[in-house]
Amino acid sequence: MVFRRATIAVCVLxxxxxACGSDEEQGVDEPAREGLSLKLDGVNYNVFITRQLNxxxxxxxxxxxxxxxxxxxxxxxxxxxxxxxxxxxxPVSEFTVKDSLENTFHxxxxxxxxxxxxxxxxxxxEECIPQSxxxxxLGPSGGAMLLFQLPLDVTxxxxxxxxxxxxxxxxxxxxxDI
Numbered sequence: 645m646v647f648r649r650a651t652i653a654v655c656v657l658x659x660x661x662x663a664c665g666s667d668e669e670q671g672v673d674e675p676a677r678e679g680l681s682l683k684l685d686g687v688n689y690n691v692f693i694t695r696q697l698n699x700x701x702x703x704x705x706x707x708x709x710x711x712x713x714x715x716x717x718x719x720x721x722x723x724x725x726x727x728x729x730x731x732x733x734x735p736v737s738e739f740t741v742k743d744s745l746e747n748t749f750h751x752x753x754x755x756x757x758x759x760x761x762x763x764x765x766x767x768x769x770e771e772c773i774p775q776s777x778x779x780x781x782l783g784p785s786g787g788a789m790l791l792f793q794l795p796l797d798v799t800x801x802x803x804x805x806x807x808x809x810x811x812x813x814x815x816x817x818x819x820x821d822i
Contacts, residue, residue, distance in 0.1 A: 675805050675819040681726075685810045686733045687767065691723045692787040694806075694820040707760055707789060716795055718752075720760075721806055721820065722787035724774065727767035735773060737764040738809040741792050741820070743801035751790040762788035 670676040681690040697704045697718040699711055712718045725735040741749040754761040759779040767773065774780035774788040781787075790806075798804065799822055808816040 671816040675817040678821050684816045686729045687735045688726045691818045694721045719792045721790040722785035724787045726772040733767050735764045740807045742805050745801045760789040
């Protein structure tokens with residue numbers, strides 16, 4: 645009985661020390677999970693959700709109208725960028741998805757009239773992309789969309805990570821929940 649209690653105490657202590665000893669910064673030193681708001685150059689970014697899109701489904705036909713070619717799939721990454729500072733800020737425009745084999749993918753262009761598309765613009769203090777009250781902000785995902793066309797087999801090369809890169813080379817990385 646004493647040995648069992650001592651073993652349990654050692655295990656609890658080891659877990660506590662392992663949890664306390666991490667100096668890694670989420671999104672910088674290790675990928676952040678979706679749902680965390682992280683700051684990059686004065687703008688807070690939050691990847692809300694990543695999901696496959698199918699324009700044949702009524703819920704998705706507002707996001708995309710063209711189907712992916714055979715052997716590929718469309719994925720929407722829905723995010724928010726907010727300026728929580730006291731001065732205007734420029735959000736990033738450089739996004740890349742990488743798989744575990746270092747294959748890279750860039751967002752697909754979308755029509756300018758797409759109400760969900762992420763479009764960088766100067767953000768005034770307390771302003772966000774998507775804009776408060778917009779269809780994208782009030783929609784089910786609550787975020788602006790980046791559209792990626794990925795080969796079907798890329799999901800075998802998980803984890804997939806979204807890199808958000810500022811003009812000065814600083815980056816945030818999110819692990820996509822695919």
